[in-house]
Amino acid sequence: MRIARKIAAMAAALFAVTSAHATRPGDTILIASDSTAASYAPDRYPQTGWGQMLACGLQPDVRVINHAMGGRSTRSFLAEGRWDRLLADLMPGDTVLIQFGHNDQARGKPERWAPAQTDYRNNLMRFIWDVRTAGGIPVLVTPVARRNFGPDGKAIADYPAWSGVMRDLATTLHVPLIDLEARSRVWLDRAGPEASKALYLHYRAQDEIAAFPKGIEDNTHFSELGARQVANLVAEGLRALDLPVSRKILAERPDLTRATPLGSTRCR
Structure with a gap:
């Protein structure tokens, strides 16, 4: 009787796991990236990553x-075991967004440095292979633009070699691509050099921002408003792809198209 009860309990547990997994394929997006996409604790507000806001543009399921x-970078993400931890969360049908480049170009930091045409390319190929082997769908995302304008007032591509490798792999290996670098440069051009400060971390000491009491001028990391709008660019990119998750992107995304900050990172 005791053995029978144990077998029944094991069967019930297996059924529960199987049932839970049965609802998972296609309903999960995993993100492998850097600080531009990361999630931040409330005490870091208004610093926000686009990955932190992406759910506001998706169906609730x-x-x-x-x-x-x-x-x-691709190098340190692998070396620290972060890629392995992502793979442990990955299930067949899931989508994996892969955005690196900002830190791969840090030649002075060997733990990060991944030359575009060699290590970076090889690391991305491994990511693609691993995701496909696990039954997932890799999506390459070119590195989002920094707030860096040229003499002509147009946003500059700071990582052209790394973005170029991504575009090449997307073509040669038939990997879905969101050209976030191109999309975000258009976004910056539309805002212009002055108004775009509100999209990044530009605050004065007198603004009394708890996370930055001395003020900050950061042209790489996003404010809440900037992160929402970059998440919208990613959502637009996903919606344009012919993937299962593309049908899960909301047609209207008011939480991501706001013109003023909400004062938090929540979805309304």
Whole structure:
């Protein structure tokens, strides 16, 4: 009787796991990236990553698992075991957004440095292979633009070699691509050099921002408003792809198209 009860309990547990997994394929997005996409604790507000806001543009049954972490490149993401932890969360049918480049170009930091045409390319190929082997769908995302304008007033591409490798792999390996670099440069051009400060971390000491009491001028990391709008660019990119998750992107995304900050990172 005791053995029978144990077998019944094991069967019930297996059924529960199987049933839970049965609802998972296609309803989860995982993110492998750096500080531009990372999620931040409330005490870091208004600093916000686009991956932190992406769920606001998705149907409620879609889950976002954000593995993005500040300061990481393809090299360090692998070396620290973060990629392995992402793979442990990955199930068949899930979508994996892969955005690196900001830290891969840090030649002076060997733990991050991944030359575009060699290590970076090889690391991305491994990511693609691993995701496909696990039954997932890799999506390459070119590195989002920094707030960097040229003499002509147009946003500059700071990572052209790394973005170029992504575009090449997307073509040669038939990997879905969101050209976030191109999309975000258009976004910056539309805002212009002055108004775009509100999209990044530009605050004065007199603004009395608890996270930045001395003020900050950061042209890489986003404010709440900037992160919402970049998440909208990613959502637009996903919606344009012919993927199962594309049908899960909301047609109207008021939480991501706001012109003023909400004062928090929640979805309304």
